[in-house]
Amino acid sequence: MVRQQLQVLKALDGAKTQFYHFTAIVIAGMGFFTDSYDLFCISLVTKLIGRIYYYKSGSPNPGSLPPNVNAAISGVALCGTLAGQLFFGWIGDKMGRKRVYSVTLILMVVSAIASGLSFGHTVKGVVATLCFFRFWLGFGVGGDYPLSATIMSEYANKKTRGAFIAAVFAMQGFGILAGGIVAIIVSASFKTTYPAKAYRLDPIGSTVPQADYVWRIILMVGAIPAALTYYWRMKMPETARYTALVARNAKQAAVDMAMVLNVEMEAEPEKVERLAMEPSSSYGLFSKEFLRQHGLHLFGTSTTWFFIDIAFYSHTLFQKDIFTDVRWLPSATTMSALQETYMIARAQTIIALCGTIPGYWFTVAFVDYIGRFVIQLMGFFMMMVFMLGLSIPYNHWKKSDHIGFVVMYALTFFFCNFGPNATTFVVPAEIFPARLRSTCHGISAACGKAGAIIGAFGFLYAAESPDKKNDDVGYPRGIGVQNALYVLVATDFLGFMFTFLVPEAKGKSLEEMSGDVKPEEGSGTDEEAAQ
16 A cells, blocks of 8 residues: 655655754754764873873883773773663654753763762772763763754755765764864863973873873863753754654644745644554564564664774774874873873874764765765775775884874775764664654664774773783783784674665655655656656
8 A cells, every 4th residue: 555655744855955954964963073072082081091090110001001990981981872872762762852852962061071070089989980970971972873863864855864964973073083182282281381290201290180180171071062052952843753753743743844944834634644544653663564674674784883883993992002002102101191192182183184084074975876885885895905904914014104004094994984884873864664763773873882892892902912911000911903903804894794784775765765655656756766
């Protein structure tokens, strides 16, 4: 039976790009700017925290955090993110996208400030407090994933929907860049204020009391963009797709979208009631019908996101360790604590400018022309190529060609973001029914964060040299950076293979992709989709 599309949803699918589209991108995108700043700024300050609280005289890595502490500080926010993606993804389908959208921002603002104010009479107390607040920070960040993606997909027209969703996610690149810039400015400011103490090369000079302010300020700055976005999130109307297809309020959907599109809208309550009676409009997540129609799709979006996040977070959170290993960054023994923070931030900023940000915006530019499927396959394949180029001649890179390594590394980030890191965010927001869209996106994203947790905890241990003896800091034996890079090549290959389970959504309406409606004869939908 052919199920007709509601006029209000047809109007959204065919709407020309308008000011409200860009407004929605900025509002949702600022959340992702904050998300990435909060998640990745920790990689800039872990070594500084180690210098302040865990300095061991005579160690070849002064101030290195014990592996369990490093893993906890780096990975606890990812655990919170996983939980937040599942919870807010589910609640976004039950209560509405807008209703809980502001809650995620409040969590991020409060937790970012609290992370910087981490207190305790002992070192363990400070670390425990920091981990506690970063878990809840991650919980709020996790909620932003399914809600932002779903809201943007349901606001967008079908011709440029992929670009709009990808543009929201692309703000993650600017958040990573902002983290590096803030760390550079803050560390340089304290360098200027305390030149005699902060830059002595002795243990006392590298752990001056003022250095304790640096990591706290960097973490707390993440509250600012989230706070600035709160008012505008509250002003956004609920999406018409949720209001009409899930809440069954045709009149309110027409009123909201008439205001957004500046056109008259017909409410069509009778058609909404007829759609509600369709069996395809009532099956649940754990039903046989969902398994038949979307089971493989959900498995595909979840597994590909899982594999890409293992690689992405391994690279992003521990790039400072890789750069030190290939000697692009100087040895910690030659720098004070603030110098080291400055150098790590500068390296992250260069990679973000040269590889990360361009990759995101190439996806925005091409995702609606060459499609999600092709970009994702290409991205996984090119990541494998460049990762092999990094890992096979790894000893050559270490000994003589630091610049060549950095260029290859930046290209890996480029194809990660002009590839699966962006498309795995886009596709789950397009292919599932409206009543399950946020939940399924949350499940897919949570599987990604499970991969990120493996990347954060596993890479830290795996990258340790197998010849390294356990020392007073407690480092275990690992497989070495080179072999750890080989493991990431394998994850890229698996991501490439599982991409074949993911459908192409280019040019189709959300209801066509979910199976809620089929194109009407003579409607021109097929012709429009082909354009």
